[in-house]
Amino acid sequence: MIKKAEGGRRHLDKRLVAPIVITAFLIVYFLIFAGLCFVLPMPLWAKWTGLIVPMALIGVSLFVLVERIKEVRSGEEDDLSQY
Secondary structure (H helix, E strand, C coil), X not given: CEEECHHHCEEECHXXXXXXXXXXXXXXXXXXXXHHHHHCCCCXXXXXXXXXXXXXXXXXXXXXXXXXXXXXXXXXCCHHHHC
């Protein structure tokens, strides 16, 4: 994931930049959505649904990101070769 470059500086593996950025945007989007569900006037069941669903999607997004990081670290570039 993070490798040492020449001169002892560290840099992030280029293959991980896109998944990390996309996951960060998704998490921010889901948090804003969940926050708006509690600010806007709506029934209590809708507020709880608006909180639970985005939190579950955040969990799934983080799980997929961790799996992608494991794939890159193991050298498995093309996961289609498993099928």
